[in-house]
Amino acid sequence: MNTLATVVAATLFAVVVTPFGAEQTWTGAISDSACGAKHEAGEGQEKMPDRECTQACLRGGSLFVFVSDGKVYQIANQKNEEVIAHAGHRVKLTGELKDKTITVSKIEMVEQP
Numbered sequence: 001m002n003t004l005a006t007v008v009a010a011t012l013f014a015v016v017v018t019p020f021g022a023e024q025t026w027t028g029a030i031s032d033s034a035c036g037a038k039h040e041a042g043e044g045q046e047k048m049p050d051r052e053c054t055q056a057c058l059r060g061g062s063l064f065v066f067v068s069d070g071k072v073y074q075i076a077n078q079k080n081e082e083v084i085a086h087a088g089h090r091v092k093l094t095g096e097l098k099d100k101t102i103t104v105s106k107i108e109m110v111e112q113p
Contacts (some may be wrong), residue, residue: 025094027110028068030075030086032057037067051088058087066093066102074101082107 029050031037034057041047048056058064064075064083075083086107094106 023094023096023105025092026066026068027090027092028066029090030054030083030088030093030107031065031067031072032062032087033065033074034060034062036065036072037070049088054088066104068093073097076101076103080104 031039031050032054035053039047039050039053047053064078064087066073066075077083083104086109090110090112092108092110093102093104095102095104
């Protein structure tokens, strides 16, 4: 019984100490809402490099998204200069996640696979 009380207390402490909306860091790619995780060739066209495809889709009205481990997250701050500069790049992104939307605070390039 004493062990159970200790586990419950430790769990409650962890929940109280863990702030909601705390910054997190992910590795992934800045993409666009039309393509998401997969940039494919259009009908009768060759596949474009991811950066070119992302930029073309953005010109067509798509929004920035972030793709990490197969999950697509919306980006709250669409006019963030770092987000714009890294369209189509593989990056390490830091920000706050709320639901499925990230507010970006920092982006660093990572080596391309």
